[in-house]
Amino acid sequence: MDPIVTFENVTKSYGTFLAVEDLNLEIERGKFVTLLGPSGCGKSTTLRMLGGFEVPNSGRIMLSGKDVTRVPPNKRNVNIVFQDYALFPHLSVARNIAFGLELKGHDKKQIHRRVSELLELVQLQEFAHRIPAELSGGQRQRVALMRALAPDPDVLLLDEPLSALDAKLRQQMQMELKSIQKTTGKTFLFVTHDQEEALTMSDQIVVMNKGKIEQMGDPTALYSQPSSTFVANFIGETNLLRSKVQSVNGDLTAVDWQGITVKAGPGALLPQPGDSINVVLRPESIKCSLSEPSTTNKAKGRIRQRVFKGNHTSLMIEVANGAVLNALVHPSDIAQIGDQDIWVGWNTDSTTLIPDKHAAE
Numbered sequence: 522m523d524p525i526v527t528f529e530n531v532t533k534s535y536g537t538f539l540a541v542e543d544l545n546l547e548i549e550r551g552k553f554v555t556l557l558g559p560s561g562c563g564k565s566t567t568l569r570m571l572g573g574f575e576v577p578n579s580g581r582i583m584l585s586g587k588d589v590t591r592v593p594p595n596k597r598n599v600n601i602v603f604q605d606y607a608l609f610p611h612l613s614v615a616r617n618i619a620f621g622l623e624l625k626g627h628d629k630k631q632i633h634r635r636v637s638e639l640l641e642l643v644q645l646q647e648f649a650h651r652i653p654a655e656l657s658g659g660q661r662q663r664v665a666l667m668r669a670l671a672p673d674p675d676v677l678l679l680d681e682p683l684s685a686l687d688a689k690l691r692q693q694m695q696m697e698l699k700s701i702q703k704t705t706g707k708t709f710l711f712v713t714h715d716q717e718e719a720l721t722m723s724d725q726i727v728v729m730n731k732g733k734i735e736q737m738g739d740p741t742a743l744y745s746q747p748s749s750t751f752v753a754n755f756i757g758e759t760n761l762l763r764s765k766v767q768s769v770n771g772d773l774t775a776v777d778w779q780g781i782t783v784k785a786g787p788g789a790l791l792p793q794p795g796d797s798i799n800v801v802l803r804p805e806s807i808k809c810s811l812s813e814p815s816t817t818n819k820a821k822g823r824i825r826q827r828v829f830k831g832n833h834t835s836l837m838i839e840v841a842n843g844a845v846l847n848a849l850v851h852p853s854d855i856a857q858i859g860d861q862d863i864w865v866g867w868n869t870d871s872t873t874l875i876p877d878k879h880a881a882e
Contacts, residue, residue, distance in 0.1 A: 525676060525708050527582070528545060528570075530581075532577060533570060541563040544563075552724040553702045553724045555722065555726050555727065557716060557729065562729040564729050567712075567729070568678050573594035576591060584676070599675060600621070602666055602677070604682060606661050611652065618636045618639055618667045618671050621669075639667040640667070645660065658687075662682065677709050681712055683718065720744065725738065735748075746873050747873070753875060760803070760847055761802075762776075763797070763877055764798055764877075765797060767782065769792055769794065783818050784817050784818060792874060804846075805833075806872075807848035808866045809836065817869045819865065819866040820841055821862055822839055822865050834849070835848070
């Protein structure tokens with residue numbers, strides 16, 4: 522690993538409110554890293570401390586091998602893109618992009634070459650002489666990005682920059698952002714509370730909760746193997762089956778889920794018989810059918826609610842023990858399922874085990 526950013530035991534408080542507590546984090550050079558979490562979890566404070574807009578109470582921040590903990594923002598080789606883009610309304614697109622280069626004293630030929638290169642990257646060459654008011658939201662977003670990238674920062678900081686866009690444009694810009702990051706090879710540190718954004722774009726996701734890192738890893742690992750109920754619930758939809766361990770046989774754990782025996786994979790845990798535990802089961806892993814399935818786990822149930830969501834239908838299914846499972850069913854499968862009793866089934870490899878914190882309290 523080649524870390525370009527390191528947070529070492531960083532703590533930041535505002536009066537009695539502890540925004541970030543003893544943060545230790547390394548960000549690898551050339552990666553798209555996302556800080557993900559709910560409002561107040563410390564993600565924006567972390568971003569602002571790296572940008573130099575906030576000073577930690579303790580700990581240190583390293584950037585490209587140098588201690589920048591108390592270095593002012595204009596002396597750090599980072600740039601930030603805010604939610605509102607903060608473009609200069611009276612300057613043309615080209616002048617907006619050139620602004621940082623002019624401040625650094627680059628000559629006109631260098632500036633013209635760099636601006637042209639960046640306009641071509643986002644296909645805005647024909648808009649070079651327009652002012653921001655003459656652009657769409659997506660175009661303004663691209664200009665703000667190029668202005669931030671123009672001075673060649675070590676790290677680009679992005680503080681929920683897509684939140685002002687409508688849903689369709691937001692999805693388009695997610696893909697474009699990731700493409701720009703790959704093309705430029707720059708390190709992007711992105712802040713969002715939207716788990717879909719994080720899953721779509723990130724090489725690594727850092728899930729934060731109450732000022733601390735709850736879990737970090739690549740999107741697939743976080744989604745399929747959450748380490749806590751917070752992560753399981755925050756990233757995607759999930760069913761948490763509160764259970765008691767019956768037996769452990771190698772990689773197979775049998776649990777009692779309110780009278781139904783469920784076989785699950787161990788995840789990162791080494792469970793013992795008698796342990797209280799949660800089985801994480803994603804809704805898309807549940808198969809619904811009129812006939813008994815051949816899956817490892819199965820139960821009879823009855824549909825209590827259907828919600829049509831376009832490319833799938835969400836089902837709320839009450840199973841034999843009175844508990845409710847949420848399942849996502851493809852339109853081609855839902856047509857054959859009426860309101861009669863059905864079977865639900867899922868395989869062992871669709872589950873993971875995490876501790877039941879309620880049992881420890």
